[in-house]
Amino acid sequence: MLKQFFILCSGADKKLLDGCSDGEQTKFVGIGATVFFTAVMAFIASAYALFTVFDNIIPALLFGFVWSLLIFNLDRFIVSTIRKRDSFSNEFLQATPRIILAFIIAIVISKPLEIKIFEKEINTVLLKEKNAMALNNKKEVASYFKSDLEKNKNEIKNLISEIANKEKEVNTLYQTYIQEAEGTAGTKLMGKGPVFKEKIAKHDLAKNELDTIRKNNLEKIAVLEKGNKTLQTDLDKKVTETQPIIDSFDGLMARINALNKLPWLPSVFIMLLFLAIETSPIIAKLLSPRGEYDYKLEDLETALKATIEQDKYQRELLIKTSATMHDKVYADIAEDKKLYDLQRKNTIELLEQQSNNFVEKQMKTL
Known part of the structure; x- marks a missing residue:
């Protein structure tokens, strides 16, 4: 049951993968598990971030769940759309936009968790800032009343x-x-x-x-x-x-600014950790050799492509052949003497009728 769920998370064709070896299936189970647990981390991070905004656990959990579904869908789409090529450079070029997107997702996921991990240090920074703000506030309020008091x-x-x-x-x-x-x-x-x-x-x-x-x-x-x-x-x-x-x-932006005032090295390591988690399915796809699943998938895709191209060519040939036949038929009809005489007779009768109608209209105007 769990194996089938992780295969579903990997975005692989289940029917096609069922005919592959256990090793090939295990590879996609690992990719699917990475996609799933990345979505779980996204849920935890986004729920905490939104909790700092709303101060209410219910909307935080709801929005966190929606965000985790979005991350899950993106990761699944990224992994399932990468195709093995004959050249690694072509594969890397194909994966570059997806790696950039994975990098952005990793940053978005890691920031809220960094805020939670360094919560005590951030609270210390915020306390200093609040004290400074309180003193400045007192000075500003005092300066507002200062003129009347001095007078x-x-x-x-x-x-x-x-x-x-x-x-x-x-x-x-x-x-x-x-x-x-x-x-x-x-x-x-x-x-x-x-x-x-x-x-x-x-x-x-x-x-x-x-x-x-x-x-x-x-x-x-x-x-x-x-x-x-x-x-x-x-x-x-x-x-x-x-x-x-x-x-x-004490909101999200204040905590992010406070986090930026702390030493940057721990934050970088945490972000790199999430970047490694987020890009691991893509990296695994790029580094792994072509497997049985890849060959079968390529066979299906190339077969479908060949069938579509053949159907397209046949339709074009059918149109061309039909046009040629119609041209020849109408050319033969144009040279038929009997059909020509009939058409000539009908035309003469039509012209005579038009002439008679014209004369009658002219007579009525006199």
Whole structure:
């Protein structure tokens, strides 16, 4: 049962192969097994690749199965259409397009499996990239809110500076009227004279202004600080909203790019392994000598070709012979006197009838 299945996979003519030796059948069983297991590897690779895209096992398995059928059909077609020739160069020339196609198929199959084999290393690369993306994202979001935050901070700084300057002025006026009262500066007369009263009035006026400025500025600072908190909340919210996008940076293309950043030698060996698997049926066909099956197949094909060419030649000869016979028959008829007289009589009657009809039409118009 398994033998017949692998022969079916090889694309060989089962009836023709049944009449061949066991060794010839074993050769095609090996070719069919290679085609089958290549399709199995294609199913595993494509199912994993599509699972990384859909994150759902059911569509991944369905599409993987369809892809494996496509690869199986291509490999079976490639192997079954290669014919043994008298010259190896002619065989290789015939197989060249199929080898190129096998090379493409090998790359397509190997890449997803490489991603799975080097999954831990790829995850490390992706983690570094995600961290870098998260930092860049924070910088970009912060730069978006930076102008408003800086503006509010500068306004708060100016308001605080205005309060501090006014406090400094009040403290200076306080020291002035104290020194005036003590007689250590100003008029240097101890006591609360007119100059003292004037200076303390200036101090009290400046202190009232300080209280007004402090009250107004503190209210403004509270509003600005509240605005800063709102901006900071919006900034943190924006970072939080964009973080899942960075966390989901784990698709097929991202993993392929991460794989390309790893050392290339292991990937090349894996790809070469699949290339060897994919091209092995073709190489086996090219390197193996002509077998019993090849001779029988060639005999059938050449017999069919000879029959078709013979039928074509017979049809062409039949047409040519028939045309020659018809030409001769009509030539003999043309020389027959009796047939000529009959044709002449009928023609004269036809012309007379046409002439009479013409005369009648002319008479009616008069």
